[in-house]
Amino acid sequence: xxxxxxxxxxxxxxxxxxxxxxxxxxxxxxxxxxxxxxxxxxxxxxxxxxxxxxxxxxxxxxxxxxxxxxxxxxxxxxxxxxxxxxxxxxxxxxxxxxxxxxxxxxxxxxxxxxxxxxxxxxxxxxxxxxxxxxxxxxxxxxxxxxxxxxxxxxxxxxxxxxxxxxxxxxxxxxxxxxxxxxxxxxxxxxxxxxxxxxxxxxxxxxxxxxxxxxxxxxxxxxxxxxxxxxxxxxxxxxxxxxxxxxxxxxxxxxxxxxxxxxxxxxxxxxxxxxxxxxxxxxxxxxxxxxxxxxxxxxxxxxxxxxxxxxxxxxxxxxxxxxxxxxxxxxxxxxxxxxxxxxx
Amino acid sequence: xxxxxxxxxxxxxxxxxxxxxxxxxxxxxxxxxxxxxxxxxxxxxxxxxxxxxxxxxxxxxxxxxxxxxxxxxxxxxxxxxxxxxxxxxxxxxxxxxxxxxxxxxxxxxxxxxxxxxxxxxxxxxxxxxxxxxxxxxxxxxxxxxxxxxxxxxxxxxxxxxxxxxxxxxxxxxxxxxxxxxxxxxxxxxxxxxxxxxxxxxxxxxxxxxxxxxxxxxxxxxxxxxxxxxxxxxxxxxxxxxxxxxxxxxxxxxxxxxxxxxxxxxxxxxxxxxxxxxxxxxxxxxxxxxxxxxxxxxxxxxxxxxxxxxxxxxxxxxxxxxxxxxxxxxxxxxxxxxxxxxxx
DNA sequence: TACCTTTGCTTAAACGTTTAAGCAAAGGTA
DNA sequence: TACCTTTGCTTAAACGTTTAAGCAAAGGTA
Numbered sequence: 001x002x003x004x005x006x007x008x009x010x011x012x013x014x015x016x017x018x019x020x021x022x023x024x025x026x027x028x029x030x031x032x033x034x035x036x037x038x039x040x041x042x043x044x045x046x047x048x049x050x051x052x053x054x055x056x057x058x059x060x061x062x063x064x065x066x067x068x069x070x071x072x073x074x075x076x077x078x079x080x081x082x083x084x085x086x087x088x089x090x091x092x093x094x095x096x097x098x099x100x101x102x103x104x105x106x107x108x109x110x111x112x113x114x115x116x117x118x119x120x121x122x123x124x125x126x127x128x129x130x131x132x133x134x135x136x137x138x139x140x141x142x143x144x145x146x147x148x149x150x151x152x153x154x155x156x157x158x159x160x161x162x163x164x165x166x167x168x169x170x171x172x173x174x175x176x177x178x179x180x181x182x183x184x185x186x187x188x189x190x191x192x193x194x195x196x197x198x199x200x201x202x203x204x205x206x207x208x209x210x211x212x213x214x215x216x217x218x219x220x221x222x223x224x225x226x227x228x229x230x231x232x233x234x235x236x237x238x239x240x241x242x243x244x245x246x247x248x249x250x251x252x253x254x255x256x257x258x259x260x261x262x263x264x265x266x267x268x269x270x271x272x273x274x275x276x277x278x279x280x281x282x283x284x285x286x287x288x289x290x291x292x293x294x295x296x297x298x299x300x301x302x303x304x305x306x307x308x309x310x311x312x313x314x315x316x317x318x319x320x321x322x323x324x325x326x327x328x329x330x331x332x333x334x335x336x337x338x339x340x341x342x343x
Numbered sequence: 344x345x346x347x348x349x350x351x352x353x354x355x356x357x358x359x360x361x362x363x364x365x366x367x368x369x370x371x372x373x374x375x376x377x378x379x380x381x382x383x384x385x386x387x388x389x390x391x392x393x394x395x396x397x398x399x400x401x402x403x404x405x406x407x408x409x410x411x412x413x414x415x416x417x418x419x420x421x422x423x424x425x426x427x428x429x430x431x432x433x434x435x436x437x438x439x440x441x442x443x444x445x446x447x448x449x450x451x452x453x454x455x456x457x458x459x460x461x462x463x464x465x466x467x468x469x470x471x472x473x474x475x476x477x478x479x480x481x482x483x484x485x486x487x488x489x490x491x492x493x494x495x496x497x498x499x500x501x502x503x504x505x506x507x508x509x510x511x512x513x514x515x516x517x518x519x520x521x522x523x524x525x526x527x528x529x530x531x532x533x534x535x536x537x538x539x540x541x542x543x544x545x546x547x548x549x550x551x552x553x554x555x556x557x558x559x560x561x562x563x564x565x566x567x568x569x570x571x572x573x574x575x576x577x578x579x580x581x582x583x584x585x586x587x588x589x590x591x592x593x594x595x596x597x598x599x600x601x602x603x604x605x606x607x608x609x610x611x612x613x614x615x616x617x618x619x620x621x622x623x624x625x626x627x628x629x630x631x632x633x634x635x636x637x638x639x640x641x642x643x644x645x646x647x648x649x650x651x652x653x654x655x656x657x658x659x660x661x662x663x664x665x666x667x668x669x670x671x672x673x674x675x676x677x678x679x680x681x682x683x684x685x686x
Numbered sequence: 687t688a689c690c691t692t693t694g695c696t697t698a699a700a701c702g703t704t705t706a707a708g709c710a711a712a713g714g715t716a
Numbered sequence: 717t718a719c720c721t722t723t724g725c726t727t728a729a730a731c732g733t734t735t736a737a738g739c740a741a742a743g744g745t746a
Contacts, residue, residue, distance in 0.1 A: 004485065006732055017696050022734060032694060047484070052459045053400040054732035057701045062396065064460070071421065072440070078416030082442065094456050097415070097440040099425065113437050116395045117407070141390070142347065255628060262630065282625050285598060287605065349702055360726050365704060375724060397702035400731050691744070700734085707727085714721075 005046040013042050025050070056118065065308060066114030067097045068107060068124035070151070074252070075280050076297050077125070080149065083301030084123065091309050093120070104129040111135050121145040121308045126152060128190060128223060145311040149304045150295075151195060159322040161303045165195045168293050168328040169202025169247075172275050175291075175330055176245045177210050179338060181273055185218040185243035187232045187253060199249050199277070218243055222253055229256025237264065245273040245336070251280040251292055258290060258335070273336040288334035296326050348389040356385050368393070399461065408651060409457030410440045411450060411467035413494070417595070418623050419640050420468070423492065426644030427466065434652050436463070447472040454478050464488040464651045469495060471533060471566060488654040492647045493638075494538060502665040504646045508538045511636050511671040512545025515590050515618050518634075518673060520553050522681060524588035524616055528561040530575045530600065531592045542592050542620070561586055565596055572599025580607065588616040588679070594623040594635055601633060601678070616679040631677035639669050 007025075011018045016035065024031045024039035042048075056062040065088055069077045085095050096117060100107035107127045114122055115138070122139055125148065136156055139146045149161040176184050186203045189196030200219070207214050217239055222228045229248060233256065236243055248254035254276030261268055268274050268288050276283055276292040283290040307322050350368075354361045359378065367374045367382035385391075399405040408431055412420045428438050439460060443450035450470045457465055458481070465482055468491065479499055482489045492504040519527050529546045532539030543562070550557050560582055565571045572591060576599065579586055591597035597619030604611055611617050611631050619626055619635040626633040650665050 004732095007734095008732080018732085019697080019734075020695060022732095023695090026734090030694060035694080047481075049458055049485075051400070051461060051732050053396050053405065053461050054701090055734070057394070057396040057400055057703090058732080058734045060701070072415040072424070073418055073421030075416055078414065081415070082444070085442075089452075094460070099428075101425070109432075115392055117437065118394060118396050142392075259628070282628060285602070285625060285629060287630055347702095350704095351702080361702085362704075362727080363725060365702095366725090369704090373724060378724080394702050397731090398704070400701090400733090401703045401705085403731070687746100689745085691742100693740105693742075695739090695741100697736105697738075699736090701732105704730085706729090709726080710724095712721100712723075715719085716717100 004051070005043075005048040006051070007048075009046055010039060010042045010048060013046075014038055061120050061312075062118045063093050064117060064119045065093050065095045065305075066110075066117070066119040066122040066124075067095050068100060068110050068114070068122065068126075069097070070100050070102045070125060070127050072097065072099055074278075076150075076278055076295060079297035080125075080301040080304070083298040084305040085301075087302050087305035088308070091305075093309075100127040100130075102127045102129060104132070108135045111139060115139065115142065115144070119144070120312060121147070123147045123149065123304050123308060124152075125150040126193075128193065131192060145308055147304050147307050149300050151193060153194060157321065159307050159324075161300050161307065161322075161324045161326075162195065163293075163295050163300075163326045163328040165198035165328075166202040166205075168277070168330075169199040170206045171328075171330050172247050172277075172293065173203055173206035173210070175332065176247065176273055176275065176336060177206075177212070179245075179269065179273060179336060181245035182212065183215070183218065183241065183243045184212065184245040184247060185220070185236050187220050187222050187224075187229065187236075187246060187248040187257065189222065189224050189249045191221060196249055203247065222249075224248075224250035224253040226252045226256040226259075229253030230260050231256075233257035233260040237266075243272065245269075245275070247275045247277075249277050251276040251278040251283055251290070254290060254292070255282065255286070258286060268335040269337060275336050279331055283331075283333065291333045291336040292331055294329040294331050296328065299326055347394070348386075348391040349394070350391075352389055353382060353385045353391060356389075357381055404463050404655075405461045406436050407460060407462045408436050408438045408648075409453075409460070409462035409465040409467075410438050411443060411453050411457070411465065411469075412440070413443050413445045413468060413470050415440065415442055417621075419493075419621055419638060422640035423468075423644040423647070426641040427648045428644075430645050430648035431651070434648075436652075443470040443473075445471045447475070451478045454482060458482065458485065458487070462487070463655060464490070466490045466492065466647050466651060467495075468493040469536075471536065474535060488651055490647050490650050492643050494536060496537060500664065502650050502667075504643050504650065504665075504667040504669075505538065506636075506638050506643075506669045506671040508541035508671075509545040509548075511620070511673070512542040512590075513549045514671075514673050515620075515636065516546055516549035516553070518675065519588045519590065519616055519618065519679060520549075520555070522588075522612065522616060522679060525555065526558070526561065526584065526586045527555065527588040527590060528563070528579050528586035529590050529592070530563050530565050530567075530572065530579075530596060532565065532567050534564060539592055546590065565592075567591075567593035567596040569595045569599040569602075572596030573603050574599075576600035576603040580609075586615065588612075588618070590618045590620075592620050594619040594621040594626055594633070597633060597635070598625065598629070601629060611678045612680060618679050622674055626674075626676065634676045634679040635674055637672040637674050639671065642669055 007018045007021045011021045024036045098110040147159045152160045188200045220232050222232050276290050279292040279294040283292045303324050350361045350364045353364045367379045441453040490502045495503045531543045534540050563575050565575050619633050622635040622637040626635045646667050
């Protein structure tokens with residue numbers, strides 16, 4: 001149980017004040033080069049490690065950024081986090097990652113934990129369950145920068161980084177129409193969540209544009225888990241007239257749909273074309289490979305980090321909100337390629 | 344820019360001392376119920392949130408546990424973390440997750456970050472690159488509990504939670520032998536890493552036991568990324584006499600091998616049986632599904648957390664090390680089922 | 687020589703909590 | 717009534733750092 005070395009220990013060895021040591025370690029210009037060298041040497045010898053708690057308390061900032069994601073084990077979120085971390089580390093910030101597991105209660109706990117840890121800012125993507133934004137208001141009311149990405153509510157009036165969901169949906173439907181599909185179903189996310197609502201609107205408007213009838217049976221709301229994807233696909237297959245294409249608003253749910261189609265020996269894309277959303281790696285691994293939307297996760301992560309840094313760099317609190325909407329990219333794969341067009 | 348509420352603000356409102364407020368908030372028995380109630384009420388009104396930095400500094404413990412993993416976007420690690428978090432949260436601890444991305448330098452930085460943040464303990468799984476254990480010694484020398492899981496070096500003499508790699512390998516080879524395989528290749532991890540070394544030993548000993556010749560061409564060292572799995576599979580296919588089974592020491596590399604076999608229209612398991620390690624979800628998603636080893640990640644996470652808690656609960660530093668070795672489970676799937684046995 | 691500036695430190699207070707020690711008032715006991 | 721105990725607080729110091737303010741000594745300038 002050895003006591004940790006403090007600034008005072010160094011000061012004692014050199015017979016100078018603790019204040020001088022602190023300044024020397026921060027390369028203050030009012031300290032002589034000779035003293036600095038001596039301090040650095042003693043610090044090394046004693047294996048000195050600064051106490052973050054003390055300096056954070058004194059300075060009123062922790063240099064920690066809190067991150068809340070629904071889960072880390074999707075490629076999208078882990079890539080966002082990785083890129084965010086890179087930018088923030090360079091600026092001297094470290095991140096604390098927390099997961100909500102799509103649970104509202106867990107998300108509230110995460111917010112409390114992060115506030116308790118005195119983070120300097122919070123970057124979050126909301127859980128599916130989250131409707132009540134009171135907890136997020138709590139962050140704002142404390143004057144802590146809050147940046148949302150992917151899943152974010154604009155009612156909160158905070159900075160947001162995401163992709164153009166409406167356009168992406170439009171792109172998917174146009175692609176399917178080009179492949180000759182006439183009866184395009186959409187397994188969408190929760191309508192109340194903005195990004196999924198936008199995807200639904202894009203789907204509906206694109207159908208209209210191409211004079212395809214909007215059949216209510218073909219538009220289904222889903223939690224977008226793999227399991228729910230399976231169920232909703234089964235539901236679609238039970239229809240009197242089956243769809244000839246299914247666009248699923250998330251890759252994991254698309255995978256569930258994919259499994260059902262495979263099990264029932266329904267051919268993709270000949271019988272039913274399939275499109276997912278998110279470009280998770282497994283979409284390129286399964287057979288047939290699944291068409292999906294690349295969301296530019298690395299860009300999202302970097303932009304989120306940079307947006308946070310803007311807050312802390314420029315002291316005069318800025319007035320304009322950042323709403324960064326990136327263009328997504330359709331990655332066409334076997335599950336939707338040359339469907340009816342070839343026949 | 345509103346100032347945050349402190350204990351002193353509450354004290355001022357009630358005209359009592361800050362010390363009394365602190366005790367009231369911690370339900371100290373020497374404070375009257377009347378005062379406690381008043382304090383709690385004022386705390387709520389002023390939206391008081393305790394300052395973790397100050398209490399941690401004063402108490403000398405942060406109630407934070409640092410976690411280092413190679414990456415979070417594999418199901419194994421994310422499941423370990425999730426279970427670890429659950430146990431630790433219940434005990435009043437929060438976790439800080441960091442990723443090494445298999446890089447030694449990143450890992451060292453992570454350790455510094457965590458020590459800097461004054462974590463009360465560190466739970467880690469090492470990067471592939473890590474050979475020099477000096478940085479981990481640094482943790483030990485500070486008297487901070489260190490617990491390793493999955494990838495851990497026993498030279499460090501710290502607590503460890505993992506599975507029985509030797510037996511798992513043995514199990515795999517026996518399974519393949521039962522399916523009629525005679526020429527079993529092994530794409531293993533780095534020999535210097537203990538878990539991969541154990542898997543190699545299990546493989547070698549099982550071959551011996553069944554009087555199968557140990558062909559050096561069939562035992563290949565790999566970084567076990569998907570890309571490297573591809574390369575090593577191509578290497579195996581280029582041999583004069585091809586193997587009739589390939590056991591890959593990690594699922595991601597197994598996936599690379601899987602892709603090559605699929606691309607070259609080599610049938611699994613008829614031409615070559617394939618077995619992975621880790622039971623990542625995609626092994627059950629691809630076609631054919633891939634046989635793999637379930638490592639009981641949830642159990643590993645819980646045990647790691649409990650081991651840490653043992654350190655902080657019982658003050659008298661315990662003498663015996665925990666080495667928890669769980670039995671893994673072979674999950675047989677299509678890629679290895681009834682290979683030659685049926686012919 | 688008299689004053690001013692610069693250099694290189696020191697002193698003291700502060701960040702927000704916790705906790706050991708102490709003390710007055712109230713209540714209990716013989 | 718005299719003393720003891722309990723109750724319910726207060727006072728003061730501490731955790732390890734940073735920073736504003738100050739000051740002596742050295743060096744520079746007229």
